[in-house]
Amino acid sequence: AYPKLPPGPKTLPIIGNIHQLSGSQPHRALTDLAKKHGQVMHLQRGEVSTVVISSAQMAKEALKTHDVALVNRPRILAAQTITYNFQDVSFSPYGGYWRQMRKMSLPVNLTDLVFALTNAVTCRSAFGSRCTYQDQLVQLINEIIEVSSGFDISDLVPSKKFLHIISGTVFKIKKLQSKLDPIFESKIQEHKEADSGEDMFAAGTDTSAATVLWVMAELIRNPSVMERAQAEAVIKETLRLHPPVPLLLPRECREPCETGGYDVSVGTRVLIDGWAINRDPEFWEDPESFKPERFLDNGIEFVGSNFEYLPFGGGRRICPGIAFGVASVDLALAQLVSHFDWKLPGGAKPESLDMT
Numbered sequence: 001a002y003p004k005l006p007p008g009p010k011t012l013p014i015i016g017n018i019h020q021l022s023g024s025q026p027h028r029a030l031t032d033l034a035k036k037h038g039q040v041m042h043l044q045r046g047e048v049s050t051v052v053i054s055s056a057q058m059a060k061e062a063l064k065t066h067d068v069a070l071v072n073r074p075r076i077l078a079a080q081t082i083t084y085n086f087q088d089v090s091f092s093p094y095g096g097y098w099r100q101m102r103k104m105s106l107p108v109n110l111t112d113l114v115f116a117l118t119n120a121v122t123c124r125s126a127f128g129s130r131c132t133y134q135d136q137l138v139q140l141i142n143e144i145i146e147v148s149s150g151f152d153i154s155d156l157v158p159s160k161k162f163l164h165i166i167s168g169t170v171f172k173i174k175k176l177q178s179k180l181d182p183i184f185e186s187k188i189q190e191h192k193e194a195d196s197g198e199d200m201f202a203a204g205t206d207t208s209a210a211t212v213l214w215v216m217a218e219l220i221r222n223p224s225v226m227e228r229a230q231a232e233a234v235i236k237e238t239l240r241l242h243p244p245v246p247l248l249l250p251r252e253c254r255e256p257c258e259t260g261g262y263d264v265s266v267g268t269r270v271l272i273d274g275w276a277i278n279r280d281p282e283f284w285e286d287p288e289s290f291k292p293e294r295f296l297d298n299g300i301e302f303v304g305s306n307f308e309y310l311p312f313g314g315g316r317r318i319c320p321g322i323a324f325g326v327a328s329v330d331l332a333l334a335q336l337v338s339h340f341d342w343k344l345p346g347g348a349k350p351e352s353l354d355m356t
Ligand code: HEM
Pocket: 089, 090, 091, 102, 207, 208, 211, 239, 243, 244, 245, 248, 249, 250, 310, 311, 312, 313, 314, 315, 316, 317, 318, 319, 320, 321, 322, 324, 325, 326, 329
């Protein structure tokens, strides 16, 4: 017998439904289609048979009941190339290697990391871009701090120039300068030649950064929230309305299963529309409004046990970076919100912010 496929829009020859998904925000197109065809919907995207899930109840079936059946990722070409044949966590097939990779942890030198962080922040603010020579720069800055501490002979006996030469200080400083200059030169050169596209791309795809920016946008539009900002509730509400990975990462069926009464066969791509689910009026009162208060006492957590809230996905392939991601967002926001008042330039109205 033929498998019982979920309902879906009519397909065209060869392309199937691709024409209905063009544009930069497929989650919005999928959410609109699901309103017509249902919370479990079938689409043909070229050769790829795809099931789209757009409700908490169906997401629970997919991520909990059928977690093992739907635990694989599709073999996306870009991922295959960039990760040298799926050697990363996100796209490696389910199995021993993936399990090992998820567990992997390394000892770190916290001092180096913190230094690198503050340096990276400074570097980005000063130059507007990432530092190619960050390691060398950190090393150089350490040495510069050492010779600038005011305890060098040249600082203690400033008038006796010959001492500065004999002690080697002058030579040391000149050497530091000769190492530092080319780094600054190359930064200036890069800046002149910059096609800022790459940077924009990096920033746009960085989940934590995207979250911080969305929080800031929401706080500018909702100044009263800014005052009584309960950081975690604000972050949760922002991730509800603006999940940086709105369709989670795609799954691929590895064992036949049934979702919502429909058959899902091996090889079918399964997309979970977190964006639609996070805004489902059945669960969320006034779902389009930014109201962090709703998270103060609803007990909803990031960890994927509430299937009406899926910013980090769920099941075995849930995001392993939740704690890290939330901490980074929290850290950045604490700096931004507590030290500055934020308004739009030129007296622009907060309502004029483009929230798409
Ligand atoms: C606000 C920040 C972040 C958001 C919203 C986010 C969201 C997500 C989502 C939706 C998935 C797909 C889960 C699924 O398929 O059910 C995912 C997977 C993943 N995330 Fe995150 N993420 C964030 C930060 C991070 C950070 C900081 C790291 C690493 C330090 C990270 C590492 C990963 C990895 C490795 C996977 C693939 C897991 C697997 O396939 O087994 N994420 N993330």
